[in-house]
Amino acid sequence: MVVDEVPTEVVDEVFRALADPTRRDILRRCVAGEPSVSRLAQAYPMSFAAVQKHVAVLERAGLVTKERRGREQLVRTDAGAVGRARHALDELEAAWRGRVDRMSDLLAEGTERAKSSTTSGAG
């Protein structure tokens, strides 16, 4: 287990997401407002499903989030905030990994003590 600051896969996802001009344009629109997926679909000469796919790629890269409001799906971005939240959650994850490691060590210590007291008869 290696805890990297930003995993390579995440960086790859971001670059992949930004490599496409439609996706860059979607991202720009999301910075300006909070368009719904259907409104975005009207802006491009492609199917609703195709636009939805582009949004999904951006979403996987953590560049936008989708929020259901009524019957609509709003797409929003705050790239900075998203990045910070990810970082914080990664820290939270790392904190719990550390805790579990220490719990594990403590339990092993208890087992060792129990073992040595049964074999040697001394506590």
Next chain:
Amino acid sequence: MSITSVDTDYDNLTVTLIADFDAPIDQVWELWSDPRKLERWWGPPTYPATFEKHDLSPGGEVTYLMTGPEGDKHYGVWRVTTVGPPTSLEFTDAFADEDRTPIADMPVSTVRVRLTERDAGTRMEMHSKFESREDLEKWLSTGTLEGQQQAVSQMDVLLAA
């Protein structure tokens, strides 16, 4: 390695972790119910924790302080919502001031723990949730995590050796 899986959900601001320990359920529960054991794992090595009040009953309070490398002190309070030894525990974890009173605009996280007997050992499922991104960011900015990642990777180096 005790950790079986970790699921970090960036949309719902949750971390869900499953760990399998090679120890009976009562011993794993004691890591939570015995404050002297709890303080040996709650804080990272750079911010060791000292637990003071430790009332694991519904509505009960647990208070602790973490001491940083500069002698800086950070206080925390748990408010216990559910407890069912030796299998379940749920509490909120908040930053507190020196009087051990939760600070109003500081982040609060909700922690849910479930222990189950599994094979010859114990499975622990831990779910931690923050209410908002702002809370997460504030929590991060408290700095009590400094060195945490380093400690974890150092441990990996030792385990791999």
